[in-house]
Amino acid sequence: MSTSPAPLPIRLLAQWRTFAPSWMILAGLAVMPLLLSSPNFIRLLFVTLLWITTSVAWNLLGGFAGQISFGFAVFYGIGAYTTALSMNAGVNPFIAFLVSAITAAAASLLVGLPTFRLRGPYFAIATIGISEAVRVVMTNLSFTGGASGYRIVEHRAFRQLDHYYTALVLASIAVAFSVFISRTRFGLGLNAIRQDEDAAAGLGVNPYAYKLGAHALAAALTGMVGGVFSRYAAFIHPQGVFGFQTSVHILLMPVIGGIATIWGPVLGGVVFGIVEEQIIASFPEIHLFIYGSMLILIILVEPGGILGAFRKLLRRIHGRR
Amino acid sequence: MADAKPKPPILEVERLTKYFGGLAAVKDVSFEVREGQIFGFIGPNGAGKTTLFSIIAGALKPSSGKVRSRGRDITALKPFQLVQAGIARTHQIVRPFREMTVLENVKLASHFGRKNVTSDSAAEEHAMQILTWFGMETFAQKSASILSVGLQKRLEITRAMATEPDLLLCDEICGGLTHVETAAMLDWLRRIRDRGTTVMYVEHDVKAITAVCDRILVLNYGRKLSEGAPDHIQQDPAVIEAYLGHPPGRRQEG
Amino acid sequence: MTLIEFVNLLASALLLAGIYAVMSVGMTVIYGVMKIVNLAHAGFMMLGAYLALELFERFRIDPILAALLVFPVMFVVGRVLHWLLVRRLPTSDQPTLASLLLMFGLWLVLQNLGYFIWGNADRSIYTSHTLSLLRFGAVTISTVRLVVFGAAVACMVALHLILNHTWFGRSVRALIQNRYAGQIVGVDDQKTASITFGLGIGFAGLAGALLASLYSFNPDFGRPFLIRAFVIIVLGGLESVSGVAIGAFVLAFVETFGILFVPAGYQLALSYGLLVVVLIFLPGGVAALTAKVRRLA
Numbered sequence: 114m115s116t117s118p119a120p121l122p123i124r125l126l127a128q129w130r131t132f133a134p135s136w137m138i139l140a141g142l143a144v145m146p147l148l149l150s151s152p153n154f155i156r157l158l159f160v161t162l163l164w165i166t167t168s169v170a171w172n173l174l175g176g177f178a179g180q181i182s183f184g185f186a187v188f189y190g191i192g193a194y195t196t197a198l199s200m201n202a203g204v205n206p207f208i209a210f211l212v213s214a215i216t217a218a219a220a221s222l223l224v225g226l227p228t229f230r231l232r233g234p235y236f237a238i239a240t241i242g243i244s245e246a247v248r249v250v251m252t253n254l255s256f257t258g259g260a261s262g263y264r265i266v267e268h269r270a271f272r273q274l275d276h277y278y279t280a281l282v283l284a285s286i287a288v289a290f291s292v293f294i295s296r297t298r299f300g301l302g303l304n305a306i307r308q309d310e311d312a313a314a315g316l317g318v319n320p321y322a323y324k325l326g327a328h329a330l331a332a333a334l335t336g337m338v339g340g341v342f343s344r345y346a347a348f349i350h351p352q353g354v355f356g357f358q359t360s361v362h363i364l365l366m367p368v369i370g371g372i373a374t375i376w377g378p379v380l381g382g383v384v385f386g387i388v389e390e391q392i393i394a395s396f397p398e399i400h401l402f403i404y405g406s407m408l409i410l411i412i413l414v415e416p417g418g419i420l421g422a423f424r425k426l427l428r429r430i431h432g433r434r
Numbered sequence: 435m436a437d438a439k440p441k442p443p444i445l446e447v448e449r450l451t452k453y454f455g456g457l458a459a460v461k462d463v464s465f466e467v468r469e470g471q472i473f474g475f476i477g478p479n480g481a482g483k484t485t486l487f488s489i490i491a492g493a494l495k496p497s498s499g500k501v502r503s504r505g506r507d508i509t510a511l512k513p514f515q516l517v518q519a520g521i522a523r524t525h526q527i528v529r530p531f532r533e534m535t536v537l538e539n540v541k542l543a544s545h546f547g548r549k550n551v552t553s554d555s556a557a558e559e560h561a562m563q564i565l566t567w568f569g570m571e572t573f574a575q576k577s578a579s580i581l582s583v584g585l586q587k588r589l590e591i592t593r594a595m596a597t598e599p600d601l602l603l604c605d606e607i608c609g610g611l612t613h614v615e616t617a618a619m620l621d622w623l624r625r626i627r628d629r630g631t632t633v634m635y636v637e638h639d640v641k642a643i644t645a646v647c648d649r650i651l652v653l654n655y656g657r658k659l660s661e662g663a664p665d666h667i668q669q670d671p672a673v674i675e676a677y678l679g680h681p682p683g684r685r686q687e688g
Numbered sequence: 689m690t691l692i693e694f695v696n697l698l699a700s701a702l703l704l705a706g707i708y709a710v711m712s713v714g715m716t717v718i719y720g721v722m723k724i725v726n727l728a729h730a731g732f733m734m735l736g737a738y739l740a741l742e743l744f745e746r747f748r749i750d751p752i753l754a755a756l757l758v759f760p761v762m763f764v765v766g767r768v769l770h771w772l773l774v775r776r777l778p779t780s781d782q783p784t785l786a787s788l789l790l791m792f793g794l795w796l797v798l799q800n801l802g803y804f805i806w807g808n809a810d811r812s813i814y815t816s817h818t819l820s821l822l823r824f825g826a827v828t829i830s831t832v833r834l835v836v837f838g839a840a841v842a843c844m845v846a847l848h849l850i851l852n853h854t855w856f857g858r859s860v861r862a863l864i865q866n867r868y869a870g871q872i873v874g875v876d877d878q879k880t881a882s883i884t885f886g887l888g889i890g891f892a893g894l895a896g897a898l899l900a901s902l903y904s905f906n907p908d909f910g911r912p913f914l915i916r917a918f919v920i921i922v923l924g925g926l927e928s929v930s931g932v933a934i935g936a937f938v939l940a941f942v943e944t945f946g947i948l949f950v951p952a953g954y955q956l957a958l959s960y961g962l963l964v965v966v967l968i969f970l971p972g973g974v975a976a977l978t979a980k981v982r983r984l985a
Contacts, residue, residue: 175785227964227967230971232782235971237788238922238963239960245912245915249957250953252953399804401800405793408793412790413773
């Protein structure tokens, strides 16, 4: 089979063809705002990149490890507030993002530690519980302004491109993580846990530690997104960043794109980033209906999402030849 | 029993008891498995085989009693820790990872088994070696979901062996197999033993167990009924009565 | 705290427990038989509340009677949804990713339906006895709460009788214990699942309708109650109807007396805290605890 046991980085380099399209997309995204400098367009790209990052992050846990969370708004919100508080205390924004990552990862243990040990639906249940509980607490917490929100004061001129490139780097990191994990022992272990936790444990995988690890990693990325968003928005409030909507969005994107794949969540993020703008703008009164029906349809018709449907189509075309 | 031991046994079960609700599924069972044996346990339906197996495999906690391996207490170890301690298991109903290839299934075990291979290519090499040993190399790139039942059972054992265990726990690996397949499977057990892995084997089928085992434990109603070499077991009046429901006198096989 | 205050709090905890029990029991039966966590539970409670409101406002039907009428309507809704969607899910003895996402999607659709039909203003049901009080010595009790409690307990008793004394109940209990064995002895699991789903949704609607007499509501109504229902069924061991009664009482007790120590805004955090404590120290719920006690005895 494998003739030369070359180390992973070298083998990745050898597979540059596989990644050529991704490098081209990345380069395109890097020069895009210089060519089309409409602030509104850059804002759309910025938001889409943030959505892609959360989508990829959710997929690390929900896709690879198969642990469905309905509460990623907790990490998004904690990240947003941590960055806001740190920046107002005079911390450099990029260090603030890292602090957000760490805080969010620590918060992930609050849900993971008691529930991942157990079999059954406990984790999913607890994620809904904690996101509600945290939102209510944040609405009542006085030092962050409670329900009326919190303002970030940055003593620097606002430069949209700074924010855009931060988001681009973050999204690239997330995708690189996703690619890397899917090719390592860690990813193989998560994959096995999703398919059959008992069988995985019987072959030496520690499901508890692996689920905790994937959860913490996903939370850290999501927390950083929250931080980047709060610096951009300069004003956050619990109903927004901790809102139920946020959790729904983060969960919806990877499911639409294709769960447990690398590019599915990215695709979901792109579709969502663009379509959500339109849906919310055109039909704000039925967007929940649209989200809900999409979930139901995908689960019953094509659980592989857009990517799954696309692959099936390709297979059918090849099969006819 | 009381003779001086050069080395503590690879598996030592001491007064194991398990209650479900008020009922004892396993009561006060003790035995030892020596290195290099194929050790079997049998018993009629509901005798407590599966419960006993699950406790040893770390899937159930006993109500009382101890399980030791080479002197080390392993009663509280979880399945993944048992793998590190050199004990692997197969499942009665095969559980391949259906979305993976045969090779990936085995590679997982190479990665996470006792060798703890971290490099992807080393794990692949190791997995291929094991697959070849079991004559499965031609299926390496096939999806695990399309294998026949017989091959899925063989994959189950291959995968467990890729963790490099000293003790392999086999749960009814011949269920649903034809006579020819059963004979082949039993042959694999012998080859595994001769390769240096001790085997503990639970089976419903008395013929299969007596054909392959060096030593047999018979359970009935959760208690130890008899223990010894296959000949001894087959002659034991208590065993014959438990299986056939009448006192000895007539021939056991008919 | 004086003794009178204590007795008053105890009484209100007990009344709350009755409502909580009827609110959670629908989730328990669905989980027990089908291993599906009904994340849309809150949506059905909301529908039940609005149905009761409509019956009360349009036809002047007493809200408690309306709640009892809501039950059969929601039962039919449940069976239709089972036929349309739920039966298409792969069966499993573990809650699946697909079932979680499907029920979650259904919840979003129901919420939107609520906003679409009834708007997002807070509504409530006011009757002549909404504010009336009953006095039993030193204990003061709201009349409506007592009536609602009575209705809730009556429904729980009815469910208990159905589960223990009918053919359907036997099928349900068989499937809860062991799906395979149930099928082997001839339980029609599809039909039982369909009726169970109807029953679970019926109870969700009933609970929503009863709660509508006590609290104001909007299309987002059930969410805080969903989390309470989670805590209760986890406390009860997920599958046991009697466990639900005990879980409901524990949560009602903690919440009622928690007011003395925790500000009202943090009550939901208290529920979550209780959930975590239960998961760590009593993962099998009360059912596992009673089994343990029985063995020691």
